[in-house]
Amino acid sequence: MQTFIGSSVSKDAKAAVAEATNGLSNPHLIIFFSHYDMLKGVTDELKAAYPDVPTIGTCAISYYEKDASDNKLVVIGFGSDAKVKVGVLRYLSSAPLYDIMGLKSAVNEVSPGDEDSICFELCTNDEERLVTTMNVVLGEKKAPIIGGTVFGVPNGKTAYVAVNGELYEDACCFAVIKNQSGKIRTYSENIYRLKENAKKHIATKVNMKTKELVQMDYKPASEVYGNELGISRNQIVDNVLENPLGRIIGDEVYICSQYGIGDNGSLINYKRFNENDTVAILQLQDYQSINDETRRKIKSENSKISFVLSINCIYRHLLFSQRNHLQDFMNDMGTLGKHVGIVGGGEQYKTQHVNQTMVCAVFD
Secondary structure: OOEEEEEEOOOOHHHHHHHHOOOOOOOOEEEEEEOHHHHHHHHHHHHHHOOOOOEEEEEOOEEEOOEEEOOOEEEEEEOOOEEEEEEEEEOOOOOOOOOHHHHHHHHHHHOOOOOOEEEEEEEOOOHHHHHHHHHHHHOOOOOOEEEEEOOOOOOOOOOOEEEOOEEEOOEEEEEEEEEOOOOEEEEEEOOEEEOOOOOOEEEEEEEOOOOEEEEEOOEEHHHHHHHHHOOOHHHOHHHHHOOOEEEEEOOEEEEEOEEEEOOOOOEEEOOOOOOOOEEEEEEEOOHHHHHHHHHHHHHHHOOOOOEEEEEEEHHHHHHHHHOOOHHHHHHHHHOOOOEEEEEEOOEEEOOEEEOOOEEEEEEO
């Protein structure tokens, strides 16, 4: 697939866009990631420079050229072999179906084929609602969802996504992309597994609005978690990098990251639990060997990789940083081919919103 990648560390939006797009000619889609303070300026400058080109983007920590930075503008341009339609889903917190016909129209126009299309999205909030809403349209199509939750918004500020020169809050931007010269395959990587002889619990009380797991097995969730691992209440939140929660659905395990403890002993998470869900405590595995296996799988299934676009969870980013593995991770991803990654506050993959996961799209 024809792709262009440019970057700039200039703090001036006009200069940054000019530098990052130097050499970009006749793009059929632009995706960009910038620092939060530059988001509005970059959005305006890209609209002025490429008024007729479908464009989406947001603020993010980006991985490019062996560097992880939130002070860099990264621009990805897709060439003429990309058939694309972009759009926005507004009012995620109150009326996520409001713009659903725009997504349906985009899918109909792109006409995704077998393993050659994705729906790439970036959202600000309400991920479970978003995934459910998008799959109303995408459930029977051949364009799997892959995307991330906006991360890098300063405390007290509003998260935005950009679509064709406009900023939206409480929203999702999306691009339905079809590779007309090859395949697009998607992958997810989980570095946590069920412990041997892991205890399985039932979510007996939840608060879906606040994403609280209130009780497991009719006992306060934090009490069950602490007793199983033999740790104190004040160690539970910091233990998320070693032992996050897992929501078990059939043979699949979806990570749910705890980040707080409620007054009632609940565990407050970045992903919702439903009542009667099966819950288990997961264990960090040998992440380096899992990274190696993911790359081997990608290489074996893609003989001519032109570009890799990834979303790496902030908790994985922190874990790898703390253990001096982040540089190796980025270097190794770069061995696959041209690679741009971002850090997400959560990840969306096919039918699920997940935490502490890496998801990626691999383009022929």
